[in-house]
Amino acid sequence: MTTSSPASPFAGAVVARTRALRREFGTDGARVAAVDGVTVAFERGRLTAIVGPSGSGKSTLMHLLAGLDHPTSGDVELDGHALGELDERALAALRHERMGFVFQSFNLMPALTALQNIRLPEQLGARPRPHDREWEASLIDRLGLAGMLGRRPAELSGGQQQRVAIARALAHRPAVVFADEPTGNLDITTGRDVLQLLAELVRGSDCGVVMVTHDPTAASYADRVLSMRDGRVVRESERSSAADIAAAMLEDAVAR
Amino acid sequence: MSARTGTLAALAVIALSAAYIVLLTSLTSLLRAGLARTPFGQGETPELVLGILAVSFTIVALVVSTVVVTNAFALVTATRIREIALRRLLGASARRERRRIAAQGARLGLLGTAVGIAVGAGIALAVFAANAGDGGMLDGASAADLVDPGAIVPLVALIASTALAAWRGSAAVLDASPVQALGLATAQETGGLESTRLRPAAAALLLTGLVLLVVAAIGGMLTPLAVLVGLAGGTVLAVGILTGSNALLPRVTALIARALPRTGPAAAAAHALREHPARTSRAALGVVISVAIVTMFVVATASVATSQAIEYEGSTDAVVVTEIMLVVLAVVGALTGVIAVISAIGLSTTVALSTRLRAREIATTRILGQNRGDAARAILIEGAVTSAAATLSGLAVGSVLGWVGAQSVLGSTLQSQLVTPVVPVLLVGVIAAVALVLTALSTIAPMRFVLADSPMRAFARA
Numbered sequence: 001m002t003t004s005s006p007a008s009p010f011a012g013a014v015v016a017r018t019r020a021l022r023r024e025f026g027t028d029g030a031r032v033a034a035v036d037g038v039t040v041a042f043e044r045g046r047l048t049a050i051v052g053p054s055g056s057g058k059s060t061l062m063h064l065l066a067g068l069d070h071p072t073s074g075d076v077e078l079d080g081h082a083l084g085e086l087d088e089r090a091l092a093a094l095r096h097e098r099m100g101f102v103f104q105s106f107n108l109m110p111a112l113t114a115l116q117n118i119r120l121p122e123q124l125g126a127r128p129r130p131h132d133r134e135w136e137a138s139l140i141d142r143l144g145l146a147g148m149l150g151r152r153p154a155e156l157s158g159g160q161q162q163r164v165a166i167a168r169a170l171a172h173r174p175a176v177v178f179a180d181e182p183t184g185n186l187d188i189t190t191g192r193d194v195l196q197l198l199a200e201l202v203r204g205s206d207c208g209v210v211m212v213t214h215d216p217t218a219a220s221y222a223d224r225v226l227s228m229r230d231g232r233v234v235r236e237s238e239r240s241s242a243a244d245i246a247a248a249m250l251e252d253a254v255a256r
Numbered sequence: 257m258s259a260r261t262g263t264l265a266a267l268a269v270i271a272l273s274a275a276y277i278v279l280l281t282s283l284t285s286l287l288r289a290g291l292a293r294t295p296f297g298q299g300e301t302p303e304l305v306l307g308i309l310a311v312s313f314t315i316v317a318l319v320v321s322t323v324v325v326t327n328a329f330a331l332v333t334a335t336r337i338r339e340i341a342l343r344r345l346l347g348a349s350a351r352r353e354r355r356r357i358a359a360q361g362a363r364l365g366l367l368g369t370a371v372g373i374a375v376g377a378g379i380a381l382a383v384f385a386a387n388a389g390d391g392g393m394l395d396g397a398s399a400a401d402l403v404d405p406g407a408i409v410p411l412v413a414l415i416a417s418t419a420l421a422a423w424r425g426s427a428a429v430l431d432a433s434p435v436q437a438l439g440l441a442t443a444q445e446t447g448g449l450e451s452t453r454l455r456p457a458a459a460a461l462l463l464t465g466l467v468l469l470v471v472a473a474i475g476g477m478l479t480p481l482a483v484l485v486g487l488a489g490g491t492v493l494a495v496g497i498l499t500g501s502n503a504l505l506p507r508v509t510a511l512i513a514r515a516l517p518r519t520g521p522a523a524a525a526a527h528a529l530r531e532h533p534a535r536t537s538r539a540a541l542g543v544v545i546s547v548a549i550v551t552m553f554v555v556a557t558a559s560v561a562t563s564q565a566i567e568y569e570g571s572t573d574a575v576v577v578t579e580i581m582l583v584v585l586a587v588v589g590a591l592t593g594v595i596a597v598i599s600a601i602g603l604s605t606t607v608a609l610s611t612r613l614r615a616r617e618i619a620t621t622r623i624l625g626q627n628r629g630d631a632a633r634a635i636l637i638e639g640a641v642t643s644a645a646a647t648l649s650g651l652a653v654g655s656v657l658g659w660v661g662a663q664s665v666l667g668s669t670l671q672s673q674l675v676t677p678v679v680p681v682l683l684v685g686v687i688a689a690v691a692l693v694l695t696a697l698s699t700i701a702p703m704r705f706v707l708a709d710s711p712m713r714a715f716a717r718a
Contacts (some may be wrong), residue, residue: 043654064711066623068623068710068711068712069710069712088627088628089628092622092625092626092627092628093625093627094625095623095624095625096624096625096626097625099625101623102622105622107616107617107620109617109620110528110617112527117480120621121624121625123523123524124621124624124625124630128523156531178344207411
């Protein structure tokens with residue numbers, strides 16, 4: 001696993017895919033399919049955004065991809081593993097080793113320093129397993145965190161906290177990073193900076209990013225945009241401007 | 257684990273304390289009345305000893321229950337933080353919200369005390385009915401002897417301390433900003449804000465207490481009156497430990513946590529304990545006190561009995577020593593039993609509070625790939641380390657006090673002038689078993705709460 005130039009051998013390689021994925025909620029009387037027959041693939045080295053209004057099923061789709069929720073029917077394959085065949089323990093191990101997470105509310109441990117937060121996943125296994133320190137140093141450098149490693153989250157701005165969270169998500173060289181509304185708690189400029197960094201870090205590498213958002217500006221940093229409505233993928237486009245994405249989202253909403 | 261858990265825990269603790277106080281004062285009063293009719297009772301000494309014992313155990317029960325109720329109300333506040341934030345968003349002031357919880361504390365105090373008085377009086381009457389008229393010491397005593405007007409003082413103090421504990425425990429209300437009602441945040445901890453510095457006053461008390469104890473031990477070689485110095489030293493030391501508990505107990509837990517491997521669950525547990533010294537010490541304090549009291553009496557008796565056995569070679573043997581010890585263990589154990597139960601409730605509400613406040617952190621680490629087993633183990637280790645630290649501290653403090661007590665009374669009567677310190681294996685075994693049971697009891701509910709949901713649902717709910 002090496003970081004590679006944009007002309008990467010990974011370009012186009014699938015890191016996760018779903019087949020006829022369906023997830024229903026509710027009781028027998030009133031069942032609603034939050035994800036309704038989604039077949040889609042996500043590639044390494046690219047940032048894929050899933051956009052859509054609230055209730056469109058984009059978050060549920062992400063939870064299913066990450067093995068945090070179980071489908072009613074259909075399959076998920078991630079980094080060569082069929083998630084349906086894995087038990088709770090194996091899913092946790094897979095998340096630990098092959099996935100990274102970036103949250104809307106950062107979710108750093110308040111009592112740990114920035115560096116301790118970046119290294120938190122090392123502590124989650126049965127025994128501590130240090131990550132590649134050289135890669136960690138380059139992440140810290142590229143995310144501009146060098147001067148603040150000893151600070152606690154409360155002493156960092158929102159943008160700084162999210163950069164720490166990105167370092168935490170990438171430090172163990174995951175196959176895929178899931179980002180759930182990563183700019184939701186940031187102002188526009190900070191949000192842009194953070195996404196720019198995330199996109200630069202993964203573009204051309206063997207790591208794919210799946211980002212859930214309803215912010216067209218955030219989605220404009222993605223290499224590919226999937227639009228969801230009522231549990232289905234209704235539109236798919238290559239990299240687009242924020243204005244185009246916003247227009248498409250509005251059109252999808254009106255078409256309801 | 258709802259707000260009801262905290263309320264029920266507080267109510268149980270108050271009722272237990274009230275019952276304990278009533279039982280203690282009425283039985284003491286009965287014994288005093290009985291003693292007065294025997295040749296023993298003509299002097300003032302037995303009555304004085306009984307009085308001192310009753311007052312000390314009452315004070316200990318009050319201190320422990322206040323500490324536990326404070327934590328119970330912190331749990332109540334933490335579980336209601338969203339509701340409180342919503343009320344604040346709709347216009348209620350923080351002061352008003354806090355007063356509401358304190359008023360609930362006062363009501364609980366009254367209710368719990370009433371229940372406790374009824375239970376305590378019932379048991380005292382039953383004891384009286386069972387023993388009166390069998391030709392024993394209680395013959396000629398009447399049921400009226402059970403009533404001790406002096407019991408009013410500790411009962412009122414209990415209600416007042418409950419209200420105070422509710423007020424202190426509800427401090428988190430002030431942190432509940434109205435914005436939290438919008439779902440952006442929950443009861444979370446900032447961490448690392450509590451001071452672990454040993455305050456000068458506590459340090460001075462500890463030092464004075466230790467010096468007095470050393471003086472008592474040496475003085476015991478010359479005169480039994482040294483026990484008075486020892487009594488003063490023990491009291492000063494105990495007050496010092498109480499005042500300095502925020503600084504002392506977390507250090508003991510850190511020491512024990514250091515012996516653990518630096519793996520995920522253990523590291524997470526050690527971390528939780530280190531970052532919240534006030535909570536850790538509140539969890540441990542009751543257990544420390546209970547264990548210390550039992551240990552003190554048992555070590556004192558065992559040391560005295562053993563020293564005398566050595567002195568009058570052969571006339572007393574190990575069997576007799578063990579027998580005496582068992583009797584003391586039973587009597588003191590019974591006196592301390594209720595306090596130990598209150599402490600156990602305290603430990604479990606604290607572990608519940610700690611996991612409740614860290615619910616989001618725990619859910620986050622599970623999303624990041626910690627499996628259920630390790631998440632549960634972290635909570636188990638947190639409980640185990642706390643109860644181990646508490647029992648070991650209690651064992652150490654109790655042993656020192658017990659030996660100094662024995663030495664100061666008896667040292668001068670022995671040829672060697674030194675009482676052989678004895679910490680019976682039996683005692684250590686009993687206490688280890690208690691610690692084990694405590695750990696299990698205090699962690700079951702929080703572990704089930706944390707693991708009931710999938711990581712994602714736990715995250716959403718936190």
